[in-house]
Amino acid sequence: MKAFLLSVLSICALGAAEPAKAPAVALVGRLLEASGDKAEFLIKPSRHVVVTFLDAAGKPAARGERSVVVKVDGKDLALEPKPEGFLSKEPLAAKEPAPIVVQVRTTADDKPKNFRLTLNTAICGECKRAEYACICAH
Ligand SMILES: [Zn+2]
Numbered sequence: 001m002k003a004f005l006l007s008v009l010s011i012c013a014l015g016a017a018e019p020a021k022a023p024a025v026a027l028v029g030r031l032l033e034a035s036g037d038k039a040e041f042l043i044k045p046s047r048h049v050v051v052t053f054l055d056a057a058g059k060p061a062a063r064g065e066r067s068v069v070v071k072v073d074g075k076d077l078a079l080e081p082k083p084e085g086f087l088s089k090e091p092l093a094a095k096e097p098a099p100i101v102v103q104v105r106t107t108a109d110d111k112p113k114n115f116r117l118t119l120n121t122a123i124c125g126e127c128k129r130a131e132y133a134c135i136c137a138h
Contacts, residue, residue: 030133032102034113037066039085041102043121043132047091049077051102052084060084069103069112072119096120100132 029042029050038054051068055061061084068086070077073095079086098119103112120131127136 028129028133030117032104032113032115034104034115037104037106037113039068039104041115041117041133043092043119043130047121049079049086049088049092051079051086065107067105067108069101071101071103073098092119096122 029040031054032039032041032051038056038058040050040052040054042050042052044050049070051070053061053063053066063081063083063085068079070079070086070088072092077092078089080089096119100117100119102115102117104115105112117132122131123129124131124134124136127134129135
């Protein structure tokens with residue numbers, strides 16, 4: 001925690017010297033984590049979904065053989081593969097809240113790891129993140 005605060009302070013100090021550069025936000029979406037696999041599920045302002053695989057340090061990692069299925073309200077979302085994950089071809093429908101299931105397979109014949117979340121892009125008053133990615137545990 002102390003190291004984290006120190007790095008935040010040093011980022012602020014760098015920011016003062018270089019005001020044009022926005023501080024790097026490591027993770028703003030929902031973290032999906034199971035048996036060593038880590039991915040970030042993010043809904044962009046355009047409502048397109050981005051799934052980015054992460055390495056142990058939280059940096060984007062190569063997709064490799066991993067595959068993802070995203071079901072919104074029981075319907076498959078068409079996804080386009082990217083070097084480090086997937087991007088939805090269409091924006092999400094406006095209906096909120098809606099159930100989302102994200103299935104991640106490490107290899108094609110792997111059993112899927114299921115993550116359930118609720119489509120809710122309202123901003124949480126406490127952590128200022130979208131509710132689907134809220135970290136306040138309420
Ligand atoms: Zn919150």
